[in-house]
Amino acid sequence: MTAAIMASIQLVRHEDYRAPDYEIVATALEFWLDADTTEVLAELRLRCRLPEPPEYLIFQGESLDLLELRLDGQVVGADRYDLLDEGLRLHHPPQAFTLNSRVRVHPATNTQLSGLYAADGVLLTQCEAEGFRRITYYLDRPDCLAPFTVTLHADREHYPMLLANGNLEATGTDGQGGHWARWHDPFPKPSYLFALVAGRFVVERDHFTTQSGRSVALEVYVAERYRDACQRALDSLKRAMAWDERVYGREYDLERYMIVATDSFNMGAMENKGLNIFNTKYVLASPETATDDDYLHVESVIAHEYFHNWTGNRVTLRDWFQLSLKEGLTVFRDQEFSADQNSRGVQRIADVRRLRAAQFPEDAGPLAHPVRPDAYAEINNFYTATVYEKGAEIVRMIHTTLGPERFRAGMDAYFSRFDGQAVTIEDFLSALEAGSGCDLQAFMRWYAQAGTPRVEAKWQQDLETGSLSLELSQRTPATPGQADKTTLPIPVRVALLDRAGRRQPLRVGNDDLGTETVLMLTQPQQDWTFTGLHEPCVPSLFRGFSAPIILERSDAVLAEPFLARHDDDPFSRWENFQALAIRELLGYIAEPTRALPSGDLREAVAAVTSQWPEDPAFCAELLTLPTEDYLGEQMEIIQVDAIHAARESLRRALAMVFGDTFMAWYQGLAGTYQLDGLSMGRRRLRQVMLSYLLVNDRLRWEAIALARLQYAEADNMSERLAAYTLLVQDIHHDSEDLLMDFYQTWRHHPLVLDRWFSTQLGREEPATLHRAANLLVHPDFDWRVPNRVRSVLGAFAANPTVFHAADGSGYRFFGEQIRHLDGINPQTAARLATVLSRWPRLDAQRRGHMQGVIAELARKPALSRDLAEVLSRCQD
Ligand code: 0A1
Numbered sequence: 001m002t003a004a005i006m007a008s009i010q011l012v013r014h015e016d017y018r019a020p021d022y023e024i025v026a027t028a029l030e031f032w033l034d035a036d037t038t039e040v041l042a043e044l045r046l047r048c049r050l051p052e053p054p055e056y057l058i059f060q061g062e063s064l065d066l067l068e069l070r071l072d073g074q075v076v077g078a079d080r081y082d083l084l085d086e087g088l089r090l091h092h093p094p095q096a097f098t099l100n101s102r103v104r105v106h107p108a109t110n111t112q113l114s115g116l117y118a119a120d121g122v123l124l125t126q127c128e129a130e131g132f133r134r135i136t137y138y139l140d141r142p143d144c145l146a147p148f149t150v151t152l153h154a155d156r157e158h159y160p161m162l163l164a165n166g167n168l169e170a171t172g173t174d175g176q177g178g179h180w181a182r183w184h185d186p187f188p189k190p191s192y193l194f195a196l197v198a199g200r201f202v203v204e205r206d207h208f209t210t211q212s213g214r215s216v217a218l219e220v221y222v223a224e225r226y227r228d229a230c231q232r233a234l235d236s237l238k239r240a241m242a243w244d245e246r247v248y249g250r251e252y253d254l255e256r257y258m259i260v261a262t263d264s265f266n267m268g269a270m271e272n273k274g275l276n277i278f279n280t281k282y283v284l285a286s287p288e289t290a291t292d293d294d295y296l297h298v299e300s301v302i303a304h305e306y307f308h309n310w311t312g313n314r315v316t317l318r319d320w321f322q323l324s325l326k327e328g329l330t331v332f333r334d335q336e337f338s339a340d341q342n343s344r345g346v347q348r349i350a351d352v353r354r355l356r357a358a359q360f361p362e363d364a365g366p367l368a369h370p371v372r373p374d375a376y377a378e379i380n381n382f383y384t385a386t387v388y389e390k391g392a393e394i395v396r397m398i399h400t401t402l403g404p405e406r407f408r409a410g411m412d413a414y415f416s417r418f419d420g421q422a423v424t425i426e427d428f429l430s431a432l433e434a435g436s437g438c439d440l441q442a443f444m445r446w447y448a449q450a451g452t453p454r455v456e457a458k459w460q461q462d463l464e465t466g467s468l469s470l471e472l473s474q475r476t477p478a479t480p481g482q483a484d485k486t487t488l489p490i491p492v493r494v495a496l497l498d499r500a501g502r503r504q505p506l507r508v509g510n511d512d513l514g515t516e517t518v519l520m521l522t523q524p525q526q527d528w529t530f531t532g533l534h535e536p537c538v539p540s541l542f543r544g545f546s547a548p549i550i551l552e553r554s555d556a557v558l559a560e561p562f563l564a565r566h567d568d569d570p571f572s573r574w575e576n577f578q579a580l581a582i583r584e585l586l587g588y589i590a591e592p593t594r595a596l597p598s599g600d601l602r603e604a605v606a607a608v609t610s611q612w613p614e615d616p617a618f619c620a621e622l623l624t625l626p627t628e629d630y631l632g633e634q635m636e637i638i639q640v641d642a643i644h645a646a647r648e649s650l651r652r653a654l655a656m657v658f659g660d661t662f663m664a665w666y667q668g669l670a671g672t673y674q675l676d677g678l679s680m681g682r683r684r685l686r687q688v689m690l691s692y693l694l695v696n697d698r699l700r701w702e703a704i705a706l707a708r709l710q711y712a713e714a715d716n717m718s719e720r721l722a723a724y725t726l727l728v729q730d731i732h733h734d735s736e737d738l739l740m741d742f743y744q745t746w747r748h749h750p751l752v753l754d755r756w757f758s759t760q761l762g763r764e765e766p767a768t769l770h771r772a773a774n775l776l777v778h779p780d781f782d783w784r785v786p787n788r789v790r791s792v793l794g795a796f797a798a799n800p801t802v803f804h805a806a807d808g809s810g811y812r813f814f815g816e817q818i819r820h821l822d823g824i825n826p827q828t829a830a831r832l833a834t835v836l837s838r839w840p841r842l843d844a845q846r847r848g849h850m851q852g853v854i855a856e857l858a859r860k861p862a863l864s865r866d867l868a869e870v871l872s873r874c875q876d
């Protein structure tokens with residue numbers, strides 16, 4: 001089966017990279033925009049980069065109706081070119097020439113949302129990775145940079161605003177209700193950064209004065225009804241602009257920065273030069289419709305896209321294998337920005353949670369791939385947690401290794417060497433080396449090697465001699481196609497804590513290392529001896545999660561309870577707290593008669609609850625049990641039902657022991673709605689309290705009444721949705737009235753309505769399958785809108801017990817929907833289908849069912865390249 005699917009897919013290989021034969025000196029585009037049929041006239045000035053022109057030149061093109069082709073003004077005869085599946089092959093191209101093509105495209109029927117498409121009366125584009133070829137014939141590759149001039153013509157009534165990259169040069173009328181606008185982007189860019197938007201919007205404006213004193217117009221374009229929900233985006237943008245100047249010395253370069261929001265978007269947002277296009281989910285925020293997490297996401301995605309202006313746009317990619325060069329680096333930058341805006345410790349915990357929830361399983365299963373993959377069939381399948389999140393961890397490790405000053409010097413060298421160029425990860429490391437004066441070559445291995453390393457830690461202290469020896473060893477398990485693994489450079493941030501949790505001076509040989517240092521584990525096994533330690537100590541290891549590894553410590557049973565209470569590094573303390581809970585849960589699964597909670601966890605929770613939560617966001621993290629998925633990751637074979645039962649039992653047990661405190665905190669943490677970090681933290685902790693109270697037999701009825709009251713009376717979506725979700729997902733509670741009320745109140749607000757769809761699919765009971773089927777035929781369900789599709793299929797696949805029903809019904813239902821979606825939006829279908837890679841860790845019965853669904857899907861006629869690649873890799 002694998003062979004059959006793969007035979008039909010061609011792989012693009014990193015080793016086959018060849019520089020383009022031609023450069024595009026200038027690109028001029030003219031569009032006559034219309035939802036049914038848009039005409040695109042392209043004028044490309046090309047120059048051969050070789051001494052002799054090649055025999056032919058291929059311009060990529062897909063789903064284009066070619067109307068006319070001219071070379072240096074002359075119509076090109078049919079014998080001079082061929083139309084191929086992948087584009088247009090021009091024979092005997094001259095050394096330098098101008099190519100004019102006129103094509104037609106059909107935005108209204110473009111349900112893939114790649115290229116030029118129509119959504120809610122607006123015309124807009126998505127060109128990353130290879131969507132530009134669905135707009136015109138082009139050298140659609142990131143190492144072909146050109147300045148663009150773009151003229152847009154459209155009916156003024158339907159499309160009063162005409163936007164493209166760069167600066168607005170001129171506008172005019174076309175007669176008979178038409179108008180036009182011409183934009184010029186002076187910064188040479190690859191085609192994936194091209195964008196246009198035409199439609200009716202309201203614009204929320206602001207401005208930013210750069211460090212050199214230039215004024216930049218900031219504009220957020222949204223549908224009229226979203227007018228009041230743009231402030232967060234504008235504020236975040238200004239803060240991101242100031243941060244990039246302060247931390248990296250980077251200034252914005254155009255006269256204006258535009259953000260357009262759409263409900264119909266495959267991903268989160270897109271960094272097109274000067275004209276970002278955003279999923280509404282990451283732009284809009286008002287207290288009535290957005291949760292605190294939404295506010296945080298808007299801030300980080302706005303910043304992420306802004307930071308791309310330097311890491312991605314000004315310095316771009318040589319080829320798609322280098323994707324993490326822009327994505328890993330930009331995620332690192334946005335994480336650091338968010339850490340500076342909010343609580344650094346809580347931010348790090350959230351980032352690591354995300355890494356472990358998405359990237360660790362990817363790295364441990366059939367879809368494992370290096371941060372820089374070696375081959376792909378469809379590049380859209382490689383916008384993965386590995387490329388993004390693990391890529392960010394590599395940059396973070398380099399930052400940790402160099403320290404902030406040398407890292408900054410390295411980044412300065414990167415920008416000054418490569419501004420305006422399309423480069424590789426090797427170029428990045430060599431610039432960092434030049435700027436910092438440090439050898440970083442070993443980090444290339446992190447980019448090339450898949451799999452999550454395991455680090456084993458052993459230590460011993462001799463109180464008499466005062467020496468503590470620490471032994472660390474590393475190994476990375478095999479991954480598909482990579483049986484043999486090499487040794488990686490692993491920065492280990494350490495401290496030694498005495499019985500009272502105080503950091504001790506670190507002395508190795510004659511070196512005084514302060515009370516916290518970074519050790520570099522570069523060998524399979526290494527030892528360090530610290531001296532001058534006459535009081536018993538415990539090592540705190542991988543503080544701040546200084547490397548994306550799995551730590552196995554031989555002293556876990558003793559160290560974790562201590563560190564869960566005393567570690568002064570917030571990440572490390574949380575990590576050890578989680579470890580206690582995991583140990584407790586796995587122990588219970590092995591022996592379900594055990595009493596819960598055991599002494600260690602109980603004492604750790606008691607230590608937290610013994611005093612009023614000064615840092616409520618952090619307390620909320622401590623008191624949130626690991627997810628069922630994460631628990632599954634700790635097992636060779638995931639015991640779906642046992643995990644669910646154990647986690648519920650522990651929640652109940654903790655609720656029973658600490659119920660009174662939880663109630664007091666729930667009451668005491670109430671406050672007026674504000675958007676600062678402390679208020680958000682209070683709300684988060686209150687929600688955790690409420691979730692426990694609902695499973696406390698004694699307090700349950702009171703808790704239900706409180707939750708209902710909170711739902712009814714909250715003046716913000718954070719508290720309303722928190723109560724709503726808990727009640728709707730409580731399978732022992734009848735919440736049909738709430739479902740109805742929520743629907744009636746929010747049916748006209750797509751982002752909130754998405755929540756109505758997704759929340760009910762979190763109910764862990766068999767009837768949820770039926771519910772999901774009904775939602776797919778609900779009048780508000782729309783297969784063409786990815787957010788809505790994800791709110792049903794994504795939420796369904798995230799339901800641990802219903803998706804994984806032992807009889808395979810969840811997988812079969814899911815497979816049928818993926819099959820349907822593939823015909824509409826292959827990119828989203830393929831992305832959702834990646835959950836089918838979990839089968840190797842399931843029990844035999846479930847594994848058989850899931851494999852059956854993969855095989856069935858693989859037989860689908862006209863399978864997209866996107867889905868075919870995912871399925872074939874899932875089968876490996
Ligand atoms: N570059 C964007 C994400 C993005 C990637 C692919 C897309 O279409 C296939 C769209 C957006 C980012 O990192 O924000």
Ligand code: ZN
Pocket residue numbers: 304308326327330
């Ligand atoms: Zn990005």
